[in-house]
Structure formats: C-alpha cells, structure tokens
Amino acid sequence: MSARPTFSPARLRGMIVKEFIQMRRDRLTLAMTFGIPIMQLLLFGYVVNSDPRHLPAAVLMADNGPQGRTLLEGLKNSTYFDFVREVKTEAEGRSLLTRGQVQFVINIPPNFTHDLLRGDRPAVLVEADATDPLATSGGIASLPAIFDTALQEDFKGPLAYLAPARRSIDVRVHALYNPEALSQYNIVPGLMGVVLTMTMVMITALAITREIERGTMENLLAMPVRPSEVLLGKITPYVIVGYIQVGIILLAAHYLFKVPIHGNLALLLIGAFVFIAATLAMGITFSTMAKNQLQAMQMAMFVFLPSILLSGYLFPFRGMPQWAQVLGEILPITHFLRIARGVMLKGIGFQDIGRELWPIVLFAIVMLTIGIKRYRRTLD
Amino acid sequence: MPDELVIDVRGMTKRFGRRTVVNDIALQVRKGEIYGFLGPNGSGKTTFIRMLCGLLKADAGSGTCLGSDVITGSETIKRQVGYMTQRFSFYEDLSIAENLDFVARMYGLKDRRNAVERSIEGLGLKDRRDQLAGELSGGWKQRMALAACLIHEPRLLLLDEPTAGVDPKARRDFWDQIHDLAARGLTFLITTHYMDEAERCHRLAYISNGNLLVHGTVAEVIDRARLTTWSVTGRDLNDLSRRLRETPGVEQAVAFGTMLHVSGADERALEQAIAPFRMDDYEWKQVRSSLEDVFIHLMQTSKASSAE
Missing domain, CATH: 3.40.50.300 (P-loop containing nucleotide triphosphate hydrolases)
Structure with a gap:
C-alpha cells in the first residue's frame, strides 16, 4: 500500500481516550475486574495437596568419612532429591536457594562419621526453601527415615555391633522464607498472577471482536488508523486497571493474610508491568484471531487452565513431569509467580528477577507481533 | 475543471x-x-x-x-x-x-x-x-x-x-x-x-x-429502458390487474392509488394485450414510464435472464 500513514502518537491517544470512556461506561465489566481479585482471594484459602519428588538440592559436604557418603547415597535413592551440585560454603548454598535453583541445601557437618560412630548424635542441617510449603514438606518429612535406612545398610554382618540406634542423627530443618509453612504466603502472591491473567486476557480478548460485532469496525477501518495504533490504544488503559488489581491484592496480602513483603516493592511493580503487558498482548492477539466474542472467550478459557495448573500456582512446579515444566516455562505467569513470590517472600533483587523477566518480554513481543500481523485491514 | x-x-x-x-x-x-x-x-x-x-x-x-x-x-x-x-x-x-x-x-x-x-x-x-x-x-x-x-x-x-x-x-x-x-x-x-x-x-x-x-440521467435511464406504459382508471382495478398480469405482453401491472400502471417492453404486444380491456368502464391513456416502472422492469428482466 502506498503512502501508508506513519505511526501517529496523536491517533494512538485518540484510541486510548475512546477506550477509557467506553471502559468507564461499561459498568459490568468494570465491576468484574475489581470483583474477581477479591472473590479469588477469599476462595483460595485452601490448598490442594501433593507430594513432589526429584527436588533439586545442593549438598555442603564437610565430612570425609564413609558414612557421610552413605547419607548422600541414601538421599539420592529416596527419589525425593536430585543433587544438582555440591557447594563449598554456606553462602553459596544460600544464594542457590534464593535464586530458586535448588529447593534444599543439606549440610553434612565436619566429623559426621566420627561423631556418629561415637554415638554423639551428629546434627544434619537441612535448609529448605519453604516459599511453597507443599513442595518441601514431603521431602522434609521423609528425611529421618531415609537416613536410618541408609545407615542400616552400612552396618550389616560383622559390623552390626557398630550400628547406631534409630534416629541417631539429629535432623535440623531450617525452613527458609516461610518458616511457618503458611500456604497463604505462597498462594497470595501467586493469586496476583492468576487474577491478572484471567481479567486481562478476558477483557482484551473481547476488544476487537466487540468492534466487529457492534459494526463499528467498518468505520474504524475506513479511517486512516494503523493496526499498531488500534492495538496499543486498546491495551494501554488496561495497564492501569491491572495495576489497580495488583494494589487490591497487595493490600489484602498485607492486611488480611499478613503476608510479609521482604523485597523491593518497586521491583514487584516492574515485574507486574511487564507481565500485564504480556497478558494484554496475548488477549488482543486472541481478539484478532477470533470471529466473535464467544470464540474470543473460549480462547481465553483455553489459557486459564494451563495458567493455573502448569505455572506452579496450585501445584509445585517441580512436581510436574518434564514436558509439563517445559510448557509451564513458556507461560508468562510461571515467571511472574517466581518474581512475585521471590520479591515478597525472599526479597530477591533486580538481577534475580531479570532472569524471569526476559521470557515474559519475549512472550509479549511475539504475541503483539502476531496480533499486528493478524489484524485485518480490510473486511475481506 | x-x-x-x-x-x-x-x-x-x-x-x-x-x-x-x-x-x-x-x-x-x-x-x-x-x-x-x-x-x-x-x-x-x-x-x-x-x-x-x-x-x-x-x-x-x-x-x-x-x-x-x-x-x-x-x-x-x-x-x-x-x-x-x-x-x-x-x-x-x-x-x-x-x-x-x-x-x-x-x-x-x-x-x-x-x-x-x-x-x-x-x-x-x-x-x-x-x-x-x-x-x-x-x-x-x-x-x-x-x-x-x-x-x-x-x-x-x-x-x-x-x-x-x-x-x-x-x-x-x-x-x-x-x-x-x-x-x-x-x-x-x-x-x-x-x-x-x-x-x-x-x-x-x-x-x-x-x-x-x-x-x-433520470431521463436517459427511462428512455434507454424502451418501456411502454399505459395508465388506466376505472372500477375494480384489483380484478383487472390480476387478469392483465396473466396476459402475455404485459410485464407489470402496478396500482398507484386509483390508477394502474401497465407496462411492457414490446409496444405492439402490449397494445394487443390490453385491447380486450379497452371498454367504456375503463379510461386508458399512454403515459411516460416512471423511474419505478423502469426499475421493476430491470429487476424482473435481469432476474429472468440470470435464472436461465
């Protein structure tokens, strides 16, 4: 097409103004956008149980006796733990925990073998990332039994007289970030992601199809407005709506559920911005693909389920089979949940959220590009 | 310009x-x-x-x-x-x-x-x-x-x-x-x-x-259609229009208030068709076809040709 008009901020503003007015007059949708977070907060007080295995763990091995190794083998055989690496210092272990690369750090103290054989009941410190209590509780509960079984194997036959008594190891669990294993601590930050996904995708999924169904699309297409202006104009007002939702949830988190906010709130809001933009881009892209509002709704429903099930919101992410984890990694909500939980419960910093941020940004760009390409410039 | x-x-x-x-x-x-x-x-x-x-x-x-x-x-x-x-x-x-x-x-x-x-x-x-x-x-x-x-x-x-x-x-x-x-x-x-x-x-x-x-223009469109139209007034036009429509040579018979417009593409065929009805009770007059007569004629002939 010749003389295609260049992108005009003025026209974009026109679109935004129009969308704002329409949003303000659509009372039902407005009520829904604010009602959903409150309703969800109240509904998700309870948690579904599960017993995930193969949780990544690191080990700090300070003992060089045979029984230290036995313990490690026993942990591996239990299938609860996958040892991703051995760390040299406590700080190193803690940093892995904070970044979410391991769920546990197991410290086997110096002279473990020696103390065990003397019957001194040596202590094994298990540091656990208890942000998600579900993910860690199974592993923690099984620890004493795992140790006992492993040691029994070592002291068979002629060595039987050396066999320590049951519970000869003092397992000290240090549940980090969420010491009381309160499920609200895990659920409430997660809820932010779920509520934003539901409302943002749903509202924008209707944006283009509504214009088509009301017959206003014909007029819009007859005017010299660019697809990118239409799409961005429809998205922008809802960024603000999304922030209001985040605000409601944070207030509820603080006053109703007493969830601490350890990290920098600004970081959380940056994460929220990128995430909101990604969900809006996804919604508007659905809208360009759907033939009518009903289809758009169905497409929105299609993302809700994986968003709730595969993101680590309801079920521990690491409890899922590999293929499901791969799918989960594609979803922006998976990364946003890590940001929200990380900032609120662990107090992670910018470098840590950066790793979760770029997959969301990539997702948003891909979605918006598809949307702009799919946007029909004619009525054909 | x-x-x-x-x-x-x-x-x-x-x-x-x-x-x-x-x-x-x-x-x-x-x-x-x-x-x-x-x-x-x-x-x-x-x-x-x-x-x-x-x-x-x-x-x-x-x-x-x-x-x-x-x-x-x-x-x-x-x-x-x-x-x-x-x-x-x-x-x-x-x-x-x-x-x-x-x-x-x-x-x-x-x-x-x-x-x-x-x-x-x-x-x-x-x-x-x-x-x-x-x-x-x-x-x-x-x-x-x-x-x-x-x-x-x-x-x-x-x-x-x-x-x-x-x-x-x-x-x-x-x-x-x-x-x-x-x-x-x-x-x-x-x-x-x-x-x-x-x-x-x-x-x-x-x-x-x-x-x-x-x-x-309106006049050109009417002329190009080469449609002949007669208007007729009299009693019981309803009955007359029904009978006219069954007569070959009459393409349309449309009531305009107390008047009936009878049109056909073939001038002579139309005259022959209406001849039996030219009695004392009716007053016949040849008139210029209206735009509506022409359009209905166009609609019918194009329908007939597309149906063939």
Missing part, C-alpha cells in the same frame, strides 16, 4: 468464493455530482463502495479515485473520503461530541476542538452534544453520522442507504443539505431504494446481480 472525474474506474470485480458479487463494473462520477446507485438488496452496491474506499480488496479492476490508484492508493483515498455505512457504525456508548472528537483525532485534524464544535453547530446538534449516540433516534443518528463523515472535509462522500428508517421530513432536510454540499464541489455516491431520492440525483446507475445494467 468542471468535468474533473472524481471516480473513474473500470473492470471492478469482487468475488466471495465462487460467487461474483461485483462483475466488471465501470463507473465515472464527476466533481460536484450526486450519483445515485440503485439496485435490489444483495446486488453488490455496498461491496462496490467498500472497494472504492479500501475496505475490500478488488479481485480485478483499475482506475482512479480522487486521483489516486483505486487498487494501490487506498490509504491516500481513505483520508479524503467520508464513508457513511449502511448500519450506524459509530460508538453507541460514546456521546455525540465524544464520537466526533474521536473521528477528528483519527484523521489527525489540526484544529480539532474547533472542527468538532463547528460540526456540532452546523448540524444543529448543539443541544444533544452530550447525549449518548445509542440513545438517539434514527434521524438524529443519521445526522450525527453525516456530521462525522464530513468533519475531515472529504472531497468524496460515499453514503450507503443513508436515509433508511428516517422520516420524510428528515429525509428532505438531508437531501437539501446534500445538494448544498454538492453545489460547493463535494461529490456524492449514494445508494438508495427510494424512487424520489433517485430522482433527486444528477445521474444514476442501476446494478443487479453485480452487473451494471444502465446508467445516465
């Missing part, structure tokens, strides 16, 4: 799947002209207009619209065309002023506020400026739509059945306004089903099943 052509296209064709909706249409519209576009529902009028303003891609065709290539220049054409859709297509949840403001922004008008105010005043919408468009009656909606189409000062207006569902007084006001604007150099392409409106156009085209059957 009094004879400057605003629309000059030929071979315009549009297919939806296997169905040809617009078939090889050529059209020339001069500057300042009010051009009527007539034809039954589904004949391809709307599709043709949509191709002109770039809302549909033509499958074939060439020519210019407002000096730009009709196929490749649609973005340039869009900015100089006002298109009033058949169905009200502004935002019903926006007020009149908000709708106009939105349109003004979309066209990037420099003096937006003034343009909107002028438009509201010019169309006598001042008292209703803050009323939601969805709450307006048909006549007011149509006025608002026209105001919105004019706000960016287009050179060509494409109006698709602009007066459907509008009362006669509003219709007359609307047409007066169109003639005013045309006198100032604006060009119009208007589709309509109303014969009185067709007669107020400078020139017309009749389109059926995607084919342009006839075009020209």
